[in-house]
Amino acid sequence: MNEQLKKIGAIRQFPKGSFLFRQGARGGNLFFIQSGLVKAYYETLDGKEFIKSFLTEGEFIASMQAIVAGNPNSFTVLTLEDSVAVEVPKEAVLNQFFNNPAFTDILNSMLLRLAAKKERREYELLCMSAEERYLLLCEREAKLLERLSQNDIARYLGITPVALSRIRKRVKVFGGESI
Amino acid sequence: MNEQLKKIGAIRQFPKGSFLFRQGARGGNLFFIQSGLVKAYYETLDGKEFIKSFLTEGEFIASMQAIVAGNPNSFTVLTLEDSVAVEVPKEAVLNQFFNNPAFTDILNSMLLRLAAKKERREYELLCMSAEERYLLLCEREAKLLERLSQNDIARYLGITPVALSRIRKRVKVFGGESI
DNA sequence: TTTATTCATTAACCGAAGTTAATCCACCTG
DNA sequence: CAGGTGGATTAACTTCGGTTAATGAATAAA
Numbered sequence: 104m105n106e107q108l109k110k111i112g113a114i115r116q117f118p119k120g121s122f123l124f125r126q127g128a129r130g131g132n133l134f135f136i137q138s139g140l141v142k143a144y145y146e147t148l149d150g151k152e153f154i155k156s157f158l159t160e161g162e163f164i165a166s167m168q169a170i171v172a173g174n175p176n177s178f179t180v181l182t183l184e185d186s187v188a189v190e191v192p193k194e195a196v197l198n199q200f201f202n203n204p205a206f207t208d209i210l211n212s213m214l215l216r217l218a219a220k221k222e223r224r225e226y227e228l229l230c231m232s233a234e235e236r237y238l239l240l241c242e243r244e245a246k247l248l249e250r251l252s253q254n255d256i257a258r259y260l261g262i263t264p265v266a267l268s269r270i271r272k273r274v275k276v277f278g279g280e281s282i
Numbered sequence: 283m284n285e286q287l288k289k290i291g292a293i294r295q296f297p298k299g300s301f302l303f304r305q306g307a308r309g310g311n312l313f314f315i316q317s318g319l320v321k322a323y324y325e326t327l328d329g330k331e332f333i334k335s336f337l338t339e340g341e342f343i344a345s346m347q348a349i350v351a352g353n354p355n356s357f358t359v360l361t362l363e364d365s366v367a368v369e370v371p372k373e374a375v376l377n378q379f380f381n382n383p384a385f386t387d388i389l390n391s392m393l394l395r396l397a398a399k400k401e402r403r404e405y406e407l408l409c410m411s412a413e414e415r416y417l418l419l420c421e422r423e424a425k426l427l428e429r430l431s432q433n434d435i436a437r438y439l440g441i442t443p444v445a446l447s448r449i450r451k452r453v454k455v456f457g458g459e460s461i
Numbered sequence: 462t463t464t465a466t467t468c469a470t471t472a473a474c475c476g477a478a479g480t481t482a483a484t485c486c487a488c489c490t491g
Numbered sequence: 492c493a494g495g496t497g498g499a500t501t502a503a504c505t506t507c508g509g510t511t512a513a514t515g516a517a518t519a520a521a
Contacts, residue, residue, distance in 0.1 A: 145409055153408045167397060177401075207386045214393035218346060221400035222356075228407040229332045229440050230324055233508075253469060261408050266508050268470050412478075432499060445478050447500055465520070472513080477506105484501075491494085 107206070108199065109135060112191035117141075123164065123180035123188065130176045131169035131193035136162050139186025140250055144258065145178050154259040156220075157183075157247060163213070170196060184250070233262045234270050286385070287378065288314060291370035296320075302343070302359035302367065309355045310348035310372035315341050318365025319429055323437065324357050333438040335399075336362075336426060342392070349375060363429070412441045413449050 117123060117139070124130045126146055136158050143164055144154040155178060158164050166176040170193055199206045227236050237260055241248060248256065257267035296302065296318070303309040305325055315337050322343055323333040334357060337343050345355040349372055378385045406415050416439055420427060427435065436446035 145405060147409055151409075153405075155404065155408075167394070167401070171394060204383075207390060211386060211390060211393065214390065214397055215346070215350060218393055218397045218400060221397060221404055222346070225334065225400055225403055225407065226324060226332075228404065229334075230326055230330075263509060264469075265471085265510080269508080272470085441477095442479060443499075444480080444501085448478080451500085463521085465518100467518080468516085470513105470515075472511100474510085476509080478508095479506075480504085482502090484499100486499085487497095489494100489496075491492105 107203070107209075108133065108191050108196070109189045111195040111199070112189040115188055115190050117182045117186045117188060119182055119185050121182050123182070123190075124166070124176050126177065126179040127175050129169075130166060131173070131196075133163060133165040133170070133191040133193070133196050134180070135189040135191070136160055136164070137187040137189060139182060139188075140184040141180050141182045141186055141188075142255060142259075143178050143180045152258050153261065154255060157251065157255075157259070159247070165196075167217075169193070183255070228261065233260055233266065234273065236260050237267065237270050238274065286382070286388075287312065287370050287375070288368045290374045290378070291368040294367055294369050296361045296365045296367060298361055298364050300361050302361070302369075303345070303355050305356065305358040306354050308348075309345060310352070310375075312342060312344040312349070312370040312372070312375050313359070314368040314370070315339055315343070316366040316368060318361060318367075319363040320359050320361050320365055320367075321434060321438075322357050322359045331437050332440065333434060336430065336434075336438070338426070344375075346396075348372070362434070407440065412439055412445065413453065415439050416446065416449050417453065 112133075112135070114137070123134050123141060124132065138160050141158050141164070142154050143156050143158065144152050146152055158180075164180055166174075166178060168174045168177045200210065227239065231239070237256075240256070240260070253267055253271075254264045257264040260267065262270075291312075291314070293316070302313050302320060303311065317339050320337050320343070321333050322335050322337065323331050325331055337359075343359055345353075345357060347353045348355045379389065406418065410418070416435075419435070419439070432446055432450075433443045436443045439446065441449075
């Protein structure tokens, strides 16, 4: 399924610290991550950073707004490790969409997954405290956490690194999983 | 487009304070709101309420998880005013999906809108303070706000009614839009 | 080895929001 | 009219997270 798209894309190398695309710029290309690790985040006017999600091997990323509505990218994607991705031009994505009936199903499953993911995230941000969100993240993404800085984890949780450090201290003392 | 679905649904009256469906119950039916006002919300174990969204005439609501994965509904929908809705059974929705090719496009546009809406909400919860979210809501949904209680507005913003009252006091004094 | 540099932690202080409870007000209802 | 009810506000206190700045620790660079 992704295969069809990958064929019309190009494999690209992204060293650690480089951008797949940047917020505000024209874009709309689609990226399949082959290896490595990237973060997708918003930059606010006053220079603050809010991380939408981390993406690794097997996942894809694109600014839906940019593809569908032709708007500038609404967020930035930066590599946290040396990464490899297949870049599919926006035109090819749209072309497939209009000419290949099977592609509609692919898009559907992508959108379904995206909607479900965002719904889960909305629930967490709305209903859970920062500490609960951190513990859930530790549980669900233990492997991933080892590859992330505390700074990035905090920005994903919606808090500052200072607050995260306090939370880590709290849960260490009490929930003391001393293995 | 919605017409096809509405044909296989039934018009139902929901007096104020009644449920379209409840969290935890088996369901998956799709509802098109014809008139009135409903709220979709999560109930936590300790009895707290978090409002996902308000829906009015022309909008639809269903638990995607219930339709697609066959899980119980992940949230509750309650009428805040006397309302009328077309209820389409889950089976009919799925049936259309498999037998009517045109329906895939409808689903696509629904999912796109849903994904965009959730993405916007994620941004607001992640990047904006409660006060900023309230002011944005006032701007974008002025008409709707008149029909809502402060309690429900607060639960939508992710804060308590007490906190909302304090915010209203703050913005009244300073941002004093005395018309 | 010494010096930067970067990242995580900690402290001190402040402001925002939660909790609980009291008050006020509008609207019913008997 | 008196009494009751629910919604919004306010107060008092606590907890949590933001801000700023200092400190530690580890790694890279000179």
